[in-house]
Amino acid sequence: MSSYLRPPSDEELVVIDSILKKVLDGATLADDDTAFKIDSALVLRFLRQNDGKEEKTLKAILECIEWRKTTKPYLITFDSVKEWAQEGVSRCAGFTKIGVPICQVRPVSGLKVDIEMRVNYVRWMYEELMRRGYYEIVFIGDFSQVSSAPTSDEKRCRDQIDEMRAKYYPLFETQLYFVAMPWILRAVFAVIVAFMSGAQKEAMHTGLKPKHLLEWIDASQLHENLEGTLPVLKTKNDSGVEVPDVLAMFPQPRTQQQ
Numbered sequence: 001m002s003s004y005l006r007p008p009s010d011e012e013l014v015v016i017d018s019i020l021k022k023v024l025d026g027a028t029l030a031d032d033d034t035a036f037k038i039d040s041a042l043v044l045r046f047l048r049q050n051d052g053k054e055e056k057t058l059k060a061i062l063e064c065i066e067w068r069k070t071t072k073p074y075l076i077t078f079d080s081v082k083e084w085a086q087e088g089v090s091r092c093a094g095f096t097k098i099g100v101p102i103c104q105v106r107p108v109s110g111l112k113v114d115i116e117m118r119v120n121y122v123r124w125m126y127e128e129l130m131r132r133g134y135y136e137i138v139f140i141g142d143f144s145q146v147s148s149a150p151t152s153d154e155k156r157c158r159d160q161i162d163e164m165r166a167k168y169y170p171l172f173e174t175q176l177y178f179v180a181m182p183w184i185l186r187a188v189f190a191v192i193v194a195f196m197s198g199a200q201k202e203a204m205h206t207g208l209k210p211k212h213l214l215e216w217i218d219a220s221q222l223h224e225n226l227e228g229t230l231p232v233l234k235t236k237n238d239s240g241v242e243v244p245d246v247l248a249m250f251p252q253p254r255t256q257q258q
Helices: 010-026 040-048 054-071 116-129 152-168 183-194 197-200 209-215
Strands: 089-097 100-106 138-142 173-177 204-208 234-236 242-244
Touching: 010 040, 010 054, 040 197, 054 152, 089 116, 089 242, 116 152, 116 242, 197 204, 204 209
Parallel strands: 100 138, 138 173, 173 204
Antiparallel strands: 089 100, 234 242
16 A cells, blocks of 8 residues: 655664664563554654654653553444444545545534543544554545534543544554634644644645545545545434444455555
8 A cells, every 4th residue: 555654764764773673672562452563664653753853752652552551442342432433523434546544524513522432433443444454544624514613622632632643643644634624723723733743744734625635535535525426324323313334434454455
């Protein structure tokens, strides 16, 4: 599979090799943590997240490994987060022109905020992608349905997700496309960006309209809200109400040829 992650420079390759040897010599994953890969691609993502600093990167990777042993995010089940998944706000569906899975997010103001479930849903999504052989995604945020400023709970939720992504899944989203961001979110967004690494900022594309996405993604891989033709598959929840079928739309396991 092709990647949006810029190939490492000669200088980065030297640092990556040094860090990888130290990590493999001094740390091991839990026996049941089988999808998480400690390899040069992982080290590169952590290295760029930490602005190329070797010791800081090594410390971050070791902390991530310990976090995985302690919290076991790979044991989160879909059933434990399906209530939030079936709201239809966030789903993995479709691929970019180079074959990278897409996470299409469409926040809506006024929804119930269960911080733990929302954070765990993001963890489940990353872990499920890795189980299926994918180690990067493209994020599309469509903010056209946001009509009010984030509540305090929504801000806390966003902060926890951003911290988790930066510390334990750095640069998993190798491209981020932000569509139709209203003015009420721009100030919040500016604060978030101020704390991002250089590599995170490099991956961001803001001020987009749906038509701009066609540079990277075929219309057949975008939902109708983004002026595409990819259908939103449906199922029924436990109450018999029709909801998005997140699992049916999720990328199928990657083959060796992809």
